[in-house]
Amino acid sequence: MTSLMKGKRGLIMGIANDHSIAWGMARTLHAHGAELAFTFQGEALGKRVKPLAEQLGVDLVLPCDVEDIASVDATFAVLREKWGKLDFVIHAIGFADKNELKGRYADTSRENFSRTMVISCFSFTEVAKRAAELMTEGGSMITLTFGASERAMPNYNVMGVAKAALEASVRYLAADFGPRGIRINAISAGPIRTLAGSGIGEARAMFGFMQKHAPLRRGVTLDELGGSALYLLSDLSGGVTGEIHYVDSGYNVILMPRPDDLKA
Numbered sequence: 001m002t003s004l005m006k007g008k009r010g011l012i013m014g015i016a017n018d019h020s021i022a023w024g025m026a027r028t029l030h031a032h033g034a035e036l037a038f039t040f041q042g043e044a045l046g047k048r049v050k051p052l053a054e055q056l057g058v059d060l061v062l063p064c065d066v067e068d069i070a071s072v073d074a075t076f077a078v079l080r081e082k083w084g085k086l087d088f089v090i091h092a093i094g095f096a097d098k099n100e101l102k103g104r105y106a107d108t109s110r111e112n113f114s115r116t117m118v119i120s121c122f123s124f125t126e127v128a129k130r131a132a133e134l135m136t137e138g139g140s141m142i143t144l145t146f147g148a149s150e151r152a153m154p155n156y157n158v159m160g161v162a163k164a165a166l167e168a169s170v171r172y173l174a175a176d177f178g179p180r181g182i183r184i185n186a187i188s189a190g191p192i193r194t195l196a197g198s199g200i201g202e203a204r205a206m207f208g209f210m211q212k213h214a215p216l217r218r219g220v221t222l223d224e225l226g227g228s229a230l231y232l233l234s235d236l237s238g239g240v241t242g243e244i245h246y247v248d249s250g251y252n253v254i255l256m257p258r259p260d261d262l263k264a
């Protein structure tokens with residue numbers, strides 16, 4: 001592996017278990033020499049995340065629920081005290097009430113809409129603002145989005161609207177922080193069987209469909225998402241900011257599958 005990330009310190013938010021997209025990214029960044037800090041949501045997940053942190057020799061493992069801004073502030077206070085400087089952030093956090101991830105988007109409740117937007121979109125703005133204060137020598141931040149931000153997908157519903165807002169916020173944050181050499185991008189990942197990615201009724205059938213008809217005819221892997229994160233968080237992407245980078249086996253570039261494939 002390279003020493004592409006040697007001397008770089010980064011915060012990774014959103015590891016739940018060893019299927020998490022953020023975990024795939026953590027593994028890759030560690031392999032290329034990065035020094036990492038993790039946050040976890042709640043003690044139950046903490047029990048899963050701490051052994052993973054040990055696996056990579058990560059000893060900064062902090063509780064952070066983005067609905068509680070005090071825990072976000074506490075996280076950055078620890079990073080300021082322990083590290084003083086931060087080079088990158090991964091925000092891999094998204095949530096909506098699963099009872100509204102089925103049926104009509106039109107039936108979304110005002111309460112779940114607001115809560116989904118705060119957790120899945122605005123929390124990245126709040127994290128980026130605090131992280132930028134520690135990025136005294138520039139830096140790079142990424143968040144995770146999904147193609148259903150641009151095209152309606154059954155059941156994804158309010159999460160699609162939140163991801164559309166998240167992608168717009170990536171462009172505004174890029175404009176805000178660009179003058180300070182801080183880059184902000186998003187990775188739009190193809191469907192992957194994680195805790196948040198599974199357990200949704202028809203999602204399993206959708207995963208199968210997208211993977212069967214994507215140009216690469218397969219799903220993406222945690223290591224592929226890790227590789228794209230390494231590119232966006234390292235100096236290799238020094239000229240890239242405000243971008244949505246698709247890592248989805250190419251699915252976003254097709255309008256419909258080949259009809260004869262449909263019979264297959």
Ligand SMILES: NC(=O)c1ccc[n+]([C@@H]2O[C@H](COP(=O)([O-])OP(=O)(O)OC[C@H]3O[C@@H](n4cnc5c(N)ncnc54)[C@H](O)[C@@H]3O)[C@@H](O)[C@H]2O)c1
Pocket residue numbers: 013014015016017019020021022040041045064065066067091092093094095119144145146188189190191192193194195196197198
């Ligand atoms: N799995 C997919 O198909 C897929 C595809 C594209 C994008 N994404 C996005 O990738 C990101 C990571 O999801 P994943 O698929 O790795 O699933 P995951 O369940 O492993 O990760 C989701 C994480 O969000 C965290 N989270 C939720 N609410 C939170 C809160 N209030 N405070 C702090 N953390 C909170 C959870 O603790 C969990 O660690 C999410 O933004 C998701 O929308 C997932």
Ligand SMILES: Cc1c(CN(C)C(=O)CCc2cnc3c(c2)CCC(=O)N3)oc2ccccc12
Pocket residue numbers: 094095096097098101146154155156159191192195196197198199200202203206
């Ligand atoms: C793909 C796909 C995903 C994976 N993906 C891209 C995601 O972004 C995960 C979104 C998500 C947000 N909140 C929750 C859950 C998933 C399930 C558990 C829960 O309680 N809340 O989610 C879907 C929801 C409906 C349809 C397809 C999908």
